[in-house]
Structure formats: structure tokens, C-alpha cells
Amino acid sequence: MIRFDNVTKTYDSKSQPALDSVSLEVDRGEFVFLVGASGSGKSTFIRLVLKEDRATRGAVYVAGQNVANIPSWRVPRLRRGIGVVFQDFRLLPNKTVFANVAFAMQVIGRSRAVIRETVPDVLATVGLEGKNDRMPHELSGGEQQRVAIARAIVNRPGILLADEPTGNLDPTTSMGIMKVLDKINQNGTTVVMATHDDDIVDTMRKRVVELRGGSVVRDDAQGIYVGDAGAMAG
Amino acid sequence: MRLAFILSEIGSGIRRNLSMVTSVILVTFISLTFVGAAGLFQLQINQMKGYWYDRVQVTLYLCVDNSSETSCATGPVTEDQRAAIQAKLESEQFAPYVDTVTYESQDEALAHFRDQFANSPIVDSVTADQLPESFRVSLVDAEKYEVIDEAFSSEPGVDAVSDQRDFLEAIFRYMNWASVVALAIAGVMTFCAILLIATTIRLSAFSRRRETGIMRLVGASKAVIQLPFILEGVIAAVIGAVLASAALWGASRFVIDGWLANTFPQTAFISSQQVLILVPVLILLGAVLAGLSSLLTLRRYVKV
Known part of the structure; x- marks a missing residue:
């Protein structure tokens, strides 16, 4: 579903590359944790998949297509196939829960009838039944993140990228979010989650890819976060 | 949507x-x-x-006593000169250019002048013999003013050829x-x-x-x-x-x-x-x- 072929990304020619010859393959329907300290290259990975940046060297394939060959006018179509969730939720503060999720369908031209039918289903999937008309500021952090997840999956993307989705949440709430992400994964969506929340990684027992200084240093099929002091220092 | x-x-x-x-x-x-x-x-x-431009007229002012042009060497315009000018204006040669020709005598010129400057004291001091007689020529094509100017400005008895276009x-x-x-x-x-x-x-x-x-x-x-x-x-x-x-x-x-x-x-x-x-x-x-x-x-x- 996602394949990195010797990908190097350098933002500034003098500094160390953000990603250094990374080769990695994520299969359809997998759940992958991307772990590592801040600055290890997790966010760069996500940006490259979305074609927000282009790789300095190497090739990034998403759904079998080399993103470097996608013309700029086709990039929106690429992004429709990918849902994204962030640490800071990024909801529209002046729109209701329903409108926030509906927004993602409106801007790609879905009809009103389809929106009215789909949005409540998706809100139920993330556990927000009956909160259609709430405003974001009336919700808890966990609920806001659920709205963001609902918005990310409402157009049924094949891939869900989550960049530290639990970074602003307490452990109990975080576990709730993980349950939602796991459910989405069970439904067939490939999930890549960047995190440095060791409890979550250790509990979920999914594939763990560890980045350090822009390189993949570990790729375990059912990994843990790793207590190794060297990893923390890196 | x-x-x-x-x-x-x-x-x-x-x-x-x-x-x-x-x-x-x-x-x-x-x-x-x-x-x-x-x-x-x-x-x-x-x-x-x-x-x-449809209404522009060319005016041929005829010589008066104190005209300085060489075409006025013989003094004020004579009967013969005036007749010659009118004949030339109405001749075959200028028929393509000239639409109508009107003669304005010194007395008529004075009357016009009085009309125009009715409120000015200058009217009282002007007499008919100070104003030139003229031919008012309206043209078929206003742009062809040059033709009339060239043909008549040195004609004996013509003091000046003037075109209202300059003013416009x-x-x-x-x-x-x-x-x-x-x-x-x-x-x-x-x-x-x-x-x-x-x-x-x-x-x-x-x-x-x-x-x-x-x-x-x-x-x-x-x-x-x-x-x-x-x-x-x-x-x-x-x-x-x-x-x-x-x-x-x-x-x-x-x-x-x-x-x-x-x-x-x-x-x-x-x-x-x-x-x-x-x-x-x-x-x-x-x-x-x-x-x-x-x-x-x-x-x-x-x-x-």
C-alpha cells in the first residue's frame, strides 16, 4: 500500500537528512507504529506519503503509484485516498460536529443526500452518536479527536495516517482512540501511526518501525516500544 | 452541491x-x-x-483699404476681382469641392458683428468699411480645405482664407x-x-x-x-x-x-x-x- 525505496529527504543541504535511505513497505490492511524521538523523521514520512514534499532521492509509492509521477492536478485525488489525523485535531471551531465531518465531503462535491446518510454512520463508528450538533469547544479532547478521525475516514480512504493522535490526551482517553483506530483497521483500512507513547505501542502489539536520525533501526512484526536507553537518547 | x-x-x-x-x-x-x-x-x-466638420465653412476675406497681403496690392477689392473670384468658386473646376457659396457684403458683416457683440461698447466705434467683405464657402468634404486655400489665397482681391477648423x-x-x-x-x-x-x-x-x-x-x-x-x-x-x-x-x-x-x-x-x-x-x-x-x-x- 505504501512503499519507500531508498528514500532520502534533505530539507537543507547543510544539515543532516530528515530521512536517510529509508526502504519500507506497508501492506494493505496493516497497522504500523512509527516510533522514534522528535526529529527522527516520522512527520517527514507522513508528508512524503501525502506529496506535501518531494523526496530528494529514491521513490515513494502509494497504492502502487510513484507519487513523483503524479501531476499536481492529480494530487487531490491521491489525498482523497488518504485520511490524516493530527495531534492538534484541526477542527473548524465555528462548525458543528456534523458540519466538520460533512465539510470533507462537501469540498469533494458529494451530494447533500449522500452526506446526510454517511456522516451519522461514521460518527457512530467513532463513538459520537447523538453529538451531531455540538460545537468543538463543547467536547473533550478525546471527543474532538474522534471528530477528526471521523472526518479523516468519511471519504473511505484506503490509508489512514495518524501523526501523534494521542499526544494531547490522557492515557485512558488515548486507549479509547486506539480502539477506534483498531476498529477502522479491522474494516480494512491501512493505518500508519506515528507516536512516542510507549504504553500504547506495548499494549497494541502491532508492527513497530523505529526511526532514529532518519534511518530505520528496527522493524518488528509484533513489537514493543523498547526500553533501550540508546533509543531514547537518539 | x-x-x-x-x-x-x-x-x-x-x-x-x-x-x-x-x-x-x-x-x-x-x-x-x-x-x-x-x-x-x-x-x-x-x-x-x-x-x-459637416458644418465647417471656409471664409475668403476680401481686401479692404489697409490689407497688407501682396494679393491686395491694388487696394480694396474691385468689382472685377470680386466677380472673378465668385466665378472661379462656382466654376467646373471646383464643383467637386464646393457645396454652396454665399457672399457677405460689408453692411451684412457689420450687421453680424453687431449681433455677435451686442453687449459690447466696441459696436459703436466700428463702421462697415472697416470690416471685410467675404465669401462663405461650405465644402462637400471639410477635409479638402487645403484645395481652396491653395487656389484662392494668392488670388488678386483675396486678403485671407480662413477655416473654422483651426478653432475647433x-x-x-x-x-x-x-x-x-x-x-x-x-x-x-x-x-x-x-x-x-x-x-x-x-x-x-x-x-x-x-x-x-x-x-x-x-x-x-x-x-x-x-x-x-x-x-x-x-x-x-x-x-x-x-x-x-x-x-x-x-x-x-x-x-x-x-x-x-x-x-x-x-x-x-x-x-x-x-x-x-x-x-x-x-x-x-x-x-x-x-x-x-x-x-x-x-x-x-x-x-x-
């Missing part, structure tokens, strides 16, 4: 940015008013040219200047309008960066992201253009139809109907200016 969505985005953009949008409307209003004014001056010049051309020159000045002001104001539209779109893009960021993430097309901004500028500019058209129409209605046409009934003025020709031009100009400047701004400030 997408159209309704884009319209609601435009609405919210304009509401959030009301003061800037208002200033865009006003600046385009003023700049397009000056563009239109320059256009009206040109229309008026053409109108007057058409009107006057001076008027047209002034009007041309006025339209150039209006155009210059329009240029400066249009430049202001372009900068202001660019700034407005930038502010608008900034205040909605959260929305546009999400739109990009969920794969909205470039058109859906950028169109609300472009249309916001275009709508403001078109409102400005409509105001400018209304102002020009109002001005022409009251100033030209209502005042000038009554005060100078012998002059041909453009009518307020002709102002309507300018309306689509101004609206198109406003829309194109706003569209281009917002498009260029968006390329820099709203990444897709």
Missing part, C-alpha cells in the same frame, strides 16, 4: 472581510469612473467632430488633454485597486487558512479551494464597476442632458444612452482585473 458550497464560502469570506471588501468596491468604483470619464470624453470628441481643433485638443488626464488618474487608481485586491485576498486567505488546510488534506481540487477567493475579488470589483456605471450615467443625465444640452443647444452632445455602451466594458474590465490579481496572489499564498 459544490456550487452551493462555493457560494456559502464566498459569503462567509465576504462577511469576515467586510471592511476590505468595501474598500475594494470603492477603489474600483473610483478608478473605473475615471476610465469611463476618459471614454466619454473620446465619445464626445468624435460626436463633435462628426457634427462640426483647439477645442478638441483641450478635450483630448482632459481625457488623457482622466486616463492617468484612472491608471493610478487602477493600480491601487489591483494592490488592494491582492491584499484583501491575502488577508482572506490568511483568515481561512484552517479551512483551506483541511480542504487540501481531504483532497479538494484546486478550483474548489481557490474559486471562492477569486470570486470574492471579482464580485467586489463588479459591484464597483456597476457603481461606476451608475455614477457616469447619472452624471451624463444631469450634466449633459439636463444642463449642457439646454445651455448650448447648437452643440452636439453625447446622450446618456451612449453611456450605456460603456457599462459592459467597465464591468468586464473590473472582473478581469480582479480575477487576474487574485489569481496571482493565490499562487503565492494558498498552496494546493
Whole structure:
């Protein structure tokens, strides 16, 4: 579903590359944790998949297509196939829960009838039944993140990228979010989650890819976060 | 659905940015008013040219006592000379150029003079023998004035050949200047309008960066992201253009139809109907200016 072929990304020619010859393959329907300290290259990975940046060297394939060959006018179509969730939720503060999720369908031209039918289903999937008309500021952090997840999956993307989705949440709430992400994964969506929340990684027992200084240093099929002091220092 | 969505985005953009949008409307209003004014001056010049050139007369002034021209060497014009001039004017040779010839005697000239300067004390001191006799020649084609001038200016008994066009051309020159000045002001104001539209779109893009960021993430097309901004500028500019058209129409209605046409009934003025020709031009100009400047701004400030 996602394949990195010797990908190097350098933002500034003098500094160390953000990603250094990374080769990695994520299969359809997998759940992958991307772990590592801040600055290890997790966010760069996500940006490259979305074609927000282009790789300095190497090739990034998403759904079998080399993103470097996608013309700029086709990039929106690429992004429709990918849902994204962030640490800071990024909801529209002046729109209701329903409108926030509906927004993602409106801007790609879905009809009103389809929106009215789909949005409540998706809100139920993330556990927000009956909160259609709430405003974001009336919700808890966990609920806001659920709205963001609902918005990310409402157009049924094949891939869900989550960049530290639990970074602003307490452990109990975080576990709730993980349950939602796991459910989405069970439904067939490939999930890549960047995190440095060791409890979550250790509990979920999914594939763990560890980045350090822009390189993949570990790729375990059912990994843990790793207590190794060297990893923390890196 | 997408159209309704884009319209609601435009609405919210304009509401959030009301003061800037208002200033865009006003600046385009003023700049397009000056563009239109320059256009009206040109229309008026053409109108007057058409009107006057049909009525221009060439006047052949005949010699009087103290004429200094060599063609007046023999003193005041004689019977024979006058007859020769009239015959030549009415001859086969000049038939293609000359439409009508009227003779004005010294007494008639005095009568005209008294009419023209009725309120001036100079009238009392002028006598008929100080004024020249003349032939008033109206031409088939006013542009062929040179032919008459060349053929008659050295004819014995002709003091001077004068063409009213010189006078008219001076008027047209002034009007041309006025339209150039209006155009210059329009240029400066249009430049202001372009900068202001660019700034407005930038502010608008900034205040909605959260929305546009999400739109990009969920794969909205470039058109859906950028169109609300472009249309916001275009709508403001078109409102400005409509105001400018209304102002020009109002001005022409009251100033030209209502005042000038009554005060100078012998002059041909453009009518307020002709102002309507300018309306689509101004609206198109406003829309194109706003569209281009917002498009260029968006390329820099709203990444897709």
C-alpha cells in the first residue's frame, strides 16, 4: 500500500537528512507504529506519503503509484485516498460536529443526500452518536479527536495516517482512540501511526518501525516500544 | 452541491472581510469612473467632430483699404476681382469641392458683428468699411480645405482664407488633454485597486487558512479551494464597476442632458444612452482585473 525505496529527504543541504535511505513497505490492511524521538523523521514520512514534499532521492509509492509521477492536478485525488489525523485535531471551531465531518465531503462535491446518510454512520463508528450538533469547544479532547478521525475516514480512504493522535490526551482517553483506530483497521483500512507513547505501542502489539536520525533501526512484526536507553537518547 | 458550497464560502469570506471588501468596491468604483470619464470624453470628441466638420465653412476675406497681403496690392477689392473670384468658386473646376457659396457684403458683416457683440461698447466705434467683405464657402468634404486655400489665397482681391477648423481643433485638443488626464488618474487608481485586491485576498486567505488546510488534506481540487477567493475579488470589483456605471450615467443625465444640452443647444452632445455602451466594458474590465490579481496572489499564498 505504501512503499519507500531508498528514500532520502534533505530539507537543507547543510544539515543532516530528515530521512536517510529509508526502504519500507506497508501492506494493505496493516497497522504500523512509527516510533522514534522528535526529529527522527516520522512527520517527514507522513508528508512524503501525502506529496506535501518531494523526496530528494529514491521513490515513494502509494497504492502502487510513484507519487513523483503524479501531476499536481492529480494530487487531490491521491489525498482523497488518504485520511490524516493530527495531534492538534484541526477542527473548524465555528462548525458543528456534523458540519466538520460533512465539510470533507462537501469540498469533494458529494451530494447533500449522500452526506446526510454517511456522516451519522461514521460518527457512530467513532463513538459520537447523538453529538451531531455540538460545537468543538463543547467536547473533550478525546471527543474532538474522534471528530477528526471521523472526518479523516468519511471519504473511505484506503490509508489512514495518524501523526501523534494521542499526544494531547490522557492515557485512558488515548486507549479509547486506539480502539477506534483498531476498529477502522479491522474494516480494512491501512493505518500508519506515528507516536512516542510507549504504553500504547506495548499494549497494541502491532508492527513497530523505529526511526532514529532518519534511518530505520528496527522493524518488528509484533513489537514493543523498547526500553533501550540508546533509543531514547537518539 | 459544490456550487452551493462555493457560494456559502464566498459569503462567509465576504462577511469576515467586510471592511476590505468595501474598500475594494470603492477603489474600483473610483478608478473605473475615471476610465469611463476618459471614454466619454473620446465619445464626445468624435460626436463633435462628426457634427462640426459637416458644418465647417471656409471664409475668403476680401481686401479692404489697409490689407497688407501682396494679393491686395491694388487696394480694396474691385468689382472685377470680386466677380472673378465668385466665378472661379462656382466654376467646373471646383464643383467637386464646393457645396454652396454665399457672399457677405460689408453692411451684412457689420450687421453680424453687431449681433455677435451686442453687449459690447466696441459696436459703436466700428463702421462697415472697416470690416471685410467675404465669401462663405461650405465644402462637400471639410477635409479638402487645403484645395481652396491653395487656389484662392494668392488670388488678386483675396486678403485671407480662413477655416473654422483651426478653432475647433483647439477645442478638441483641450478635450483630448482632459481625457488623457482622466486616463492617468484612472491608471493610478487602477493600480491601487489591483494592490488592494491582492491584499484583501491575502488577508482572506490568511483568515481561512484552517479551512483551506483541511480542504487540501481531504483532497479538494484546486478550483474548489481557490474559486471562492477569486470570486470574492471579482464580485467586489463588479459591484464597483456597476457603481461606476451608475455614477457616469447619472452624471451624463444631469450634466449633459439636463444642463449642457439646454445651455448650448447648437452643440452636439453625447446622450446618456451612449453611456450605456460603456457599462459592459467597465464591468468586464473590473472582473478581469480582479480575477487576474487574485489569481496571482493565490499562487503565492494558498498552496494546493
